Amino acid sequence: TSDSAMDLVERTLSREINPGLVRGIEEFGGRALGVPGNDAFIGERMRAWSDQESREVELGRVGRVVDIELSKIEAAIYTEIVPVVSPIASERGTGLALNVNADLAAAALAARLKSAKLVYLSDVIGLMEDPINEESLIPSVRSDRVESLIEEGVIGGGMIPKVRSAVEALNAGVGKIHMIDGRIPHSLLLEIFTESGIGTEIVKA
Structure with a gap:
């Protein structure tokens, strides 16, 4: 995932799909809170083995979750609000958004x-x-x-x-x-x- 593609992924998941899911829950009488994933998920970049190059290669802004900041999510749950979390992580050390x-x-x-x-x-x-x-x-x-x-x-x-x-x-x-x-x-x-x-x-x- 390139930097430009990641901008599109983040916008789509956190600012379009996530609010839509929140609205859907609220339309049925529930209470929901949109949580951008990079406010909760902490990630590290992933690499993949390339047989062609016989080495590990970078995957760009693709990561895996290695830790979670639960404060916003738990605060919502404790007040009977549904947290809607997008699958985006904040890269440990840089804060850059990662696709997970x-x-x-x-x-x-x-x-x-x-x-x-x-x-x-x-x-x-x-x-x-x-x-x-x-x-x-x-x-x-x-x-x-x-x-x-x-x-x-x-x-x-x-x-x-x-x-x-x-x-x-x-x-x-x-x-x-x-x-x-x-x-x-x-x-x-x-x-x-x-x-x-x-x-x-x-x-x-």
Whole structure:
């Protein structure tokens, strides 16, 4: 992520999408507070190995969360306000904005808060034995099965870091992880408050 691209990312996530989510919550009677991620997440830049160059290469303004300043988030929670945090981190030492993976940032935040639940909403119903057959949905997975599911190819691609971060969050004290399709009406209520749920839960072994 270049400097110019990072300016666009920060503007889009923190000054367009974040306020829109806050307004949506308030329209349904809730109270919400937009928190730019770089007011909460502290990050470090990431590097990637290049086989072509046989060395690590810079990824520009791409980072990972290494610490979290919780004061604004906890103040909102204690007053029953929903904090809406954008996936941007402040680079340790420089204060520059870094683009961070939203799933990994959410897992890090849930772990620090010792949240009862961490829910990922996406455009898939959850983990499936066959990725093109929704009837193969896996309703519940123990954390000690995750690596074997990765080896078997059941969990692949971009889902791997998401699920691994979920396991790390469980190990850090999060009660349970849920992966659901946010396009389904009332998906959160159906997952949390029905016996069978509608997605995949990951529980600590």
